[in-house]
Amino acid sequence: MSSYEDYNRVSRSYDQTRQPIGLSIVLDGIAHCCAPLSALKLIDAGCGTGAYTAVLSDSVPNIVALDINEGMLGTAQKKCETLPVAFACASIQAIPIRDGAADGILNNLVLHHLPDSESEGYPAQRQVFEEFARVLRPGGALVIGVCTREQLRDGFWFNRLIPQAIDSCCKATAPIDAQIKMLQDCGFAVDEPAIPWDETLQGDAYFDRLGPLNPAWRDGDSVWSLAPRAELKVACDRVQEMEADGTLANYVADHNTIRRKTGQITYLCAIRK
């Protein structure tokens, strides 16, 4: 279960603003396991509404998509009902697949939802990496998508409106260098991080300057659910004030220039040694 987002509610609107991005990086990362994509068994670990599952199934016909939330999984099942995808309601902390049975794992934007502890060095995240190492065969490929702390701070025009939420989100996962070290400790050879520079997680909806006022739009990014009620009100008031005095469009444009220097998501591609 996410430690802070109500994904049963979110599953009803998530797909209005979210779309799979970084697909060429993801496919290249999976292809590193040195077997034809058509012969792979891939796990979409934390599949959400199945946005990646559906697209990847064109190239990878044997996918097991798992998620801990029934609402998100139900939406994924509907989306993929005509596709050869198997589903499981399960946690990435205990994947119901035997040792070494998978050729590839995609884990996109899930780690920050684990109940974890910064002061103890993120034991839940480390345990998940051990679990990934258990189910992947030697030579199997792991692709992890994360928003780094820098991307959380600078990659989204609206994030400076909700600094407390961003602080909480930054603490929810280990810094990228620590993640790489943990993966190496768990038996992975990790490539240089890759960033899809020109893509935004919410597609065109990302540029909707009045989006923060709309709860369904906010459901497209779980960072909003980390904002205390008072912070959310201040952020919405600020958006309305800037719209009224004609400065909001420039605010979005200026922050979008910064976004181009960080991107919004970083992919770690790794091979199980």
Ligand SMILES: C[S@@+](CC[C@H](N)C(=O)[O-])C[C@H]1O[C@@H](n2cnc3c(N)ncnc32)[C@H](O)[C@@H]1O
């Ligand atoms: C931001 S969504 C990402 C979904 C999908 N990977 C994507 O990129 O579209 C996070 C998903 O992780 C799932 N999740 C959170 N903790 C999980 C866990 N321990 N095991 C499996 N899924 C989990 C949530 O239910 C949610 O569907």
